[in-house]
Amino acid sequence: MSVPVSQMWTVATYVLGQRLRGNTRYPLVLMLEPLFRCNLACAGCGKIQYPGHVLRKHLSVEQCLAAVEECGAPMVSIPGGEPLMYPEIGRLVKELVARRKYVYLCTNAILLKEKLEAGLFTPSKYLSFSVHMDGLKQEHDEAVCRDGVFDQAVEGMKEALRRGFRVTTNTTLFDNASPIRMQMFFDEMMDLGVEGMMLSPGYSYSKAPDQEHFLRRQKTNELFSKMLENPKKRWKFNQSPLFLQFLMGKQDFECTPWGNPTYNLFGWQRPCYLLQEGYAPTFKELMETTRWEEYGRRSGNDKCQDCMVHCGHEPTAVNHTFTSWKGFRDTVAATVTGRL
Amino acid sequence: MSEEKSLEGWTPEISDAATLAEVVDRAFDYRGDVTVVLQDGRELIGYLFNRNRDVAEPFVQMFEREGSGPSSIPYARIRAIRFTGKDTAAGNSYAAWLRGKEAAKAASSPPGA
Numbered sequence A: 001m002s003v004p005v006s007q008m009w010t011v012a013t014y015v016l017g018q019r020l021r022g023n024t025r026y027p028l029v030l031m032l033e034p035l036f037r038c039n040l041a042c043a044g045c046g047k048i049q050y051p052g053h054v055l056r057k058h059l060s061v062e063q064c065l066a067a068v069e070e071c072g073a074p075m076v077s078i079p080g081g082e083p084l085m086y087p088e089i090g091r092l093v094k095e096l097v098a099r100r101k102y103v104y105l106c107t108n109a110i111l112l113k114e115k116l117e118a119g120l121f122t123p124s125k126y127l128s129f130s131v132h133m134d135g136l137k138q139e140h141d142e143a144v145c146r147d148g149v150f151d152q153a154v155e156g157m158k159e160a161l162r163r164g165f166r167v168t169t170n171t172t173l174f175d176n177a178s179p180i181r182m183q184m185f186f187d188e189m190m191d192l193g194v195e196g197m198m199l200s201p202g203y204s205y206s207k208a209p210d211q212e213h214f215l216r217r218q219k220t221n222e223l224f225s226k227m228l229e230n231p232k233k234r235w236k237f238n239q240s241p242l243f244l245q246f247l248m249g250k251q252d253f254e255c256t257p258w259g260n261p262t263y264n265l266f267g268w269q270r271p272c273y274l275l276q277e278g279y280a281p282t283f284k285e286l287m288e289t290t291r292w293e294e295y296g297r298r299s300g301n302d303k304c305q306d307c308m309v310h311c312g313h314e315p316t317a318v319n320h321t322f323t324s325w326k327g328f329r330d331t332v333a334a335t336v337t338g339r340l
Numbered sequence B: 001m002s003e004e005k006s007l008e009g010w011t012p013e014i015s016d017a018a019t020l021a022e023v024v025d026r027a028f029d030y031r032g033d034v035t036v037v038l039q040d041g042r043e044l045i046g047y048l049f050n051r052n053r054d055v056a057e058p059f060v061q062m063f064e065r066e067g068s069g070p071s072s073i074p075y076a077r078i079r080a081i082r083f084t085g086k087d088t089a090a091g092n093s094y095a096a097w098l099r100g101k102e103a104a105k106a107a108s109s110p111p112g113a
Helices: A005-020 A061-071 A089-098 A112-117 A137-143 A149-162 A179-192 A217-228 A241-247 A283-289 A310-323 A325-337 B020-029 B093-108
Strands: A029-032 A075-078 A102-107 A127-132 A166-173 A196-201 A262-264 A267-271 A276-280 B034-038 B043-052 B059-064 B071-074 B078-082
Touching: A005 A310, A029 A061, A029 A310, A061 A089, A061 A262, A061 A283, A075 A089, A089 A102, A112 A149, A127 A149, A137 A149, A149 A166, A149 A179, A166 A179, A179 A217, A196 A217, A196 A241, A196 A310, A217 A241, A241 A310, A241 A325, A267 A283, A276 A283, A276 B043, A310 A325, B020 B043, B020 B059, B020 B078, B034 B059
Parallel strands: A029 A075, A029 A262, A075 A102, A102 A127, A127 A166, A166 A196
Antiparallel strands: A262 A267, A267 A276, B034 B043, B034 B078, B043 B059, B059 B071
């Protein structure tokens, strides 16, 4: 696994601190969406289908920082929309780094080289560009519905790496993924020099244009088992090994929907990053008034039955690591041996 | 794309068959602008992004098309909701992209290939 020690330490002390205070529900990663606008329209994305006047709006930096302070999570992920289209992305990232938040700027990297050349960002252990890469060139360009995006992303990643930035990848997998092709993709990303890769099965957004290729639970287990059965030592994953084991069917985790709370133009999204069942005006109200018992697989909620997405299950895996001996032992074993 | 029919153009009458709460829920789920007709006859056009029935005075929230908002409107002030804006989630863009790609491939293939 490739998460830097300082980041692991920050997360570990944060989780243990929450437990010592008796908090059972706390956020781990704030999903901060400053805008919905994007320069792509990917087949599996249900995030950007809004009228033009909504797409033209964005949060102010002050609104973003207030949400970060209110939430208190040690990590901030900035998806969207395409965050590099956010006019104040440079200032926002600078402010977050100054607050010692670990920032994952989730980008398709089409604009990355241009923004780096414009001097918008400074390398920091707190900042990682998390580049959306859904596989090798053919698969990625198909997933994002535009030819040439893979090459643009690689160019942006190379430039970021050359300038000393942390670069990771985030990959969403659908049921047409080939385990062998994905293993070739892992090799290619490692050859590029990325710090680590993040994987997740896609979620069947009701608003996504392509509804046919979302993974069901058993297929997810089969795909990830084939892909990761004998992982090469050189493959580095920037995520919890227990979460990867969960995707392979070796762990059974329930969803932690409050683990990655989402803040955007509409407020604090209930109950999670994927489902939009309403908005709360404050984080406190989100935590106190959302009927959490109605979500997760065991609740029986249809929308949660096939979901194995990172935003709900990786927080469970992380909590398991830092709050149980078995979780800690399994994590250490996977980290040391590289076996999942 | 989901087989569900788009609500674009729907102008429901608020009645026992389609209660205000049900129509509000459909408007909340709709990815296009709606026209909210108030009890005093005024009409607000915009994107309805939230509703809350778990409070003493249930309300909806919307960003108006001309740029203002978010504004909150109590259910009690709403006479009707019309689904007047384009449904941005409708249309088969993935299939359209695949069709376009196939057409481009066919066009670039040598004759008889």
